[in-house]
Amino acid sequence: MAELASLVQRLEVAVSRLETMSGPGGSAGESAGGAVSAYVEAFDAIANGPVAQYFTLSQKIGGDVLKHADMMKQAFSCQRQLLVTASSSQKPSDPVLTTLLQPVSKAIQQVQAFREQNRTSPQFNHLSAVSESVPALGWVAMAPKPGPYVKEMQDAAMFYTNRVLKDFKEKDKTHVDWVKAYVSIWTELQNYIKQHHTTGLSWSKSGPVASASAAAPSAPAGGCPPPPPPGPPPPMEVSAPSGGGSSGAGERNALFASINKGSDITKGLKHVKDDEKTHKNPNLRTQPTPVRTGPKPFLSSAASSRPAATAAPTRTLPPVLELEGKKWKVENQEGVEGLVISDTELKQVVYAFKCNKSTLQVKGKINSITLDNCKKMGLVFDDVVGIVEMINCKDVKIQVLGKVPTISINKTDGCHVYLSNDSLQCEIISAKSSEMNILVPNKDGEFTELPVPEQFKTIWDGKKLVTTATEIAG
Numbered sequence: 001m002a003e004l005a006s007l008v009q010r011l012e013v014a015v016s017r018l019e020t021m022s023g024p025g026g027s028a029g030e031s032a033g034g035a036v037s038a039y040v041e042a043f044d045a046i047a048n049g050p051v052a053q054y055f056t057l058s059q060k061i062g063g064d065v066l067k068h069a070d071m072m073k074q075a076f077s078c079q080r081q082l083l084v085t086a087s088s089s090q091k092p093s094d095p096v097l098t099t100l101l102q103p104v105s106k107a108i109q110q111v112q113a114f115r116e117q118n119r120t121s122p123q124f125n126h127l128s129a130v131s132e133s134v135p136a137l138g139w140v141a142m143a144p145k146p147g148p149y150v151k152e153m154q155d156a157a158m159f160y161t162n163r164v165l166k167d168f169k170e171k172d173k174t175h176v177d178w179v180k181a182y183v184s185i186w187t188e189l190q191n192y193i194k195q196h197h198t199t200g201l202s203w204s205k206s207g208p209v210a211s212a213s214a215a216a217p218s219a220p221a222g223g224c225p226p227p228p229p230p231g232p233p234p235p236m237e238v239s240a241p242s243g244g245g246s247s248g249a250g251e252r253n254a255l256f257a258s259i260n261k262g263s264d265i266t267k268g269l270k271h272v273k274d275d276e277k278t279h280k281n282p283n284l285r286t287q288p289t290p291v292r293t294g295p296k297p298f299l300s301s302a303a304s305s306r307p308a309a310t311a312a313p314t315r316t317l318p319p320v321l322e323l324e325g326k327k328w329k330v331e332n333q334e335g336v337e338g339l340v341i342s343d344t345e346l347k348q349v350v351y352a353f354k355c356n357k358s359t360l361q362v363k364g365k366i367n368s369i370t371l372d373n374c375k376k377m378g379l380v381f382d383d384v385v386g387i388v389e390m391i392n393c394k395d396v397k398i399q400v401l402g403k404v405p406t407i408s409i410n411k412t413d414g415c416h417v418y419l420s421n422d423s424l425q426c427e428i429i430s431a432k433s434s435e436m437n438i439l440v441p442n443k444d445g446e447f448t449e450l451p452v453p454e455q456f457k458t459i460w461d462g463k464k465l466v467t468t469a470t471e472i473a474g
Contacts, residue, residue, distance in 0.1 A: 037087035039196035050184040057178040064121045075107035089210035091203040099212040125163045133157035143200030147193045154186040333358040
């Protein structure tokens with residue numbers, strides 16, 4: 001019987017290996033001969049197609065765009081390693097799955113951190129387009145609808161890709177091709193998910209359960225490897241109270257004995273006289289009563305002798321108001337009311353970053369003005385030939401004295417725009433913003449305040465979606 005059981009076990013192992021090698025979709029991952037599953041090959045087609053084209057165009061553009069593209073290339077490499085693991089292994093437990101997802105997650109964080117570290121880059125729109133949409137690579141953890149999630153991330157980048165197209169449409173076709181190649185990555189990824197991972201990442205139905213050791217290395221480029229995990233916590237010392245467990249048992253016995261007295265249990269209570277009852281003597285309610293102080297928390301001798309820790313001081317950066325090339329940089333201004341930029345040229349731009357409770361006046365005609373992460377900021381300007389935009393701002397006020405073709409309000413809460421008679425034809429574009437008001441001048445010199453719609457209604461008319469602004473009654 002023992003020999004028969006051993007033979008059956010060997011046959012089961014052999015059958016399992018055959019199923020692994022010839023399963024649906026070729027779910028053997030990368031075998032010793034280099035064969036990969038069908039959906040890994042399909043992912044390679046994306047990597048060798050639009051991703052490779054995006055990387056080639058990034059090399060032509062160079063600078064921060066190329067550095068960003070290197071990080072994206074590493075992110076797709078980490079995702080491919082995860083797909084190879086899933087194609088040859090069964091789905092693991094949640095803790096192991098979290099470990100397997102960490103390389104992709106860290107690659108996404110690295111791409112986003114690079115954008116935040118280079119906000120003054122001349123290629124900031126390119127970096128923002130990639131940074132806003134790279135979370136789409138997290139579709140591997142988005143069940144049961146990974147495809148719509150990728151579409152949502154692709155739409156998040158549209159604001160910045162449109163700006164790249166607007167800036168370079170008539171100047172450099174390479175940047176236009178770069179946008180098309182980058183957008184096509186997410187379009188092809190949606191088609192790929194719809195075909196191979198409709199309701200989530202497809203794991204092999206046979207083969208071993210995936211282990212944490214299959215995770216791709218996730219050390220950032222140029223960085224040192226992550227530190228080893230901390231050791232286990234020291235064993236907790238449990239010391240029994242003096243008297244051992246017998247004292248606890250004795251207290252419980254005394255409690256039950258007093259309960260078993262029945263009506264005699266109230267004999268130990270103090271009798272309250274009528275002149276001591278507050279409901280019969282209202283004057284007693286106004287008299288102060290002693291406040292019982294509860295037990296104080298335990299403080300060790302070391303803790304009681306140690307002074308209270310003081311909060312770390314917040315880091316304040318020096319204020320900046322300077323012309324760097326063709327860009328006026330206005331940064332970290334705090335409570336300054338008289339900021340003025342007067343010596344301007346048509347090709348120059350103004351970029352204000354993290355200014356609080358300040359006022360800036362820009363004289364003359366200039367190309368564009370951007371307010372980024374500003375709070376309670378006031379801006380007055382003469383003429384802008386390009387665009388005036390607010391990003392991630394709160395409670396800002398803008399006054400146009402001359403002309404401006406476009407005003408963009410993005411991720412901003414609280415914005416008042418005072419138009420002039422010459423700027424009434426400007427376009428106002430808003431996204432993810434609230435409390436926006438446009439003030440239009442009257443004949444008597446006063447302003448009429450008009451709110452920008454924040455609520456919309458979308459219906460299907462049989463051919464397309466039709467969206468209109470709605471007004472809340474009341």
